[in-house]
Amino acid sequence: RKEVEQDPGPFNVPEGATVAFNCTYSNSASQSFFWYRQDCRKEPKLLMSVYSSGNEDGRFTAQLNRASQYISLLIRDSKLSDSATYLCVVNMLGNEKLTFGTGTRLTIIP
Amino acid sequence: DADVTQTPRNRITKTGKRIMLECSQTKGHDRMYWYRQDPGLGLQLIYYSFDVKDINKGEISDGYSVSRQAQAKFSLSLESAIPNQTALYFCATQGDGEGYTFGSGTRLTVV
Numbered sequence: 001r002k003e004v005e006q007d008p009g010p011f012n013v014p015e016g017a018t019v020a021f022n023c024t025y026s027n028s029a030s031q032s033f034f035w036y037r038q039d040c041r042k043e044p045k046l047l048m049s050v051y052s053s054g055n056e057d058g059r060f061t062a063q064l065n066r067a068s069q070y071i072s073l074l075i076r077d078s079k080l081s082d083s084a085t086y087l088c089v090v091n092m093l094g095n096e097k098l099t100f101g102t103g104t105r106l107t108i109i110p
Numbered sequence: 111d112a113d114v115t116q117t118p119r120n121r122i123t124k125t126g127k128r129i130m131l132e133c134s135q136t137k138g139h140d141r142m143y144w145y146r147q148d149p150g151l152g153l154q155l156i157y158y159s160f161d162v163k164d165i166n167k168g169e170i171s172d173g174y175s176v177s178r179q180a181q182a183k184f185s186l187s188l189e190s191a192i193p194n195q196t197a198l199y200f201c202a203t204q205g206d207g208e209g210y211t212f213g214s215g216t217r218l219t220v221v
Contacts (some may be wrong), residue, residue: 018187032207034209041217042214043212043213044200097155098169098210101152105147
């Protein structure tokens with residue numbers, strides 16, 4: 001089983017819609033969680049950290065479910081500029097390295 | 111200036127040639143990483159360094175070597191490039207409790 005698993009998509013979503021994706025992680029000792037966004041042929045960029053209590057940044061909401069070992073990302077009122085690949089990233093306690101999922105590709109359709 | 115700078119941005123090289131990819135950062139972070147990314151695959155860790163005297167192999171270190179010349183500089187070398195090393199290479203830094211900051215990447219093609 002992969003340490004971090006994501007549905008690769010693609011998710012094709014009409015502009016203005018709400019879209020959500022999940023990411024599961026295998027190690028219950030995982031400590032820190034992030035969502036990154038990567039545009040085609042560009043570097044990944046931090047979108048948001050994921051906190052135990054859940055957190056929101058504008059149209060984006062991230063949640064963590066430790067019992068079921070998954071994190072989620074919700075995008076409301078999607079924009080064309082939200083089209084990208086979204087990477088789930090996990091850090092385990094005592095392990096300084098981050099583990100990346102392979103990403104979920106999202107395309108917003110006009 | 112970018113926080114993490116990679117050079118070159120693009121490089122085409124021949125099989126068997128030695129090539130060095132360079133990375134420098136202005137964030138003052140101790141931790142630096144080299145990843146490669148292939149189409150449809152996730153980021154694969156090549157090498158990482160937690161300070162100037164600390165170098166560690168990642169998942170796919172064979173065929174690569176690194177040098178941490180200073181806190182701000184971490185270079186990746188392909189001693190004898192082969193076609194399956196054609197990929198997009200990223201350098202990243204990390205501060206305490208933070209996520210990674212990536213460079214813009216180096217697109218390497220080995221022909």
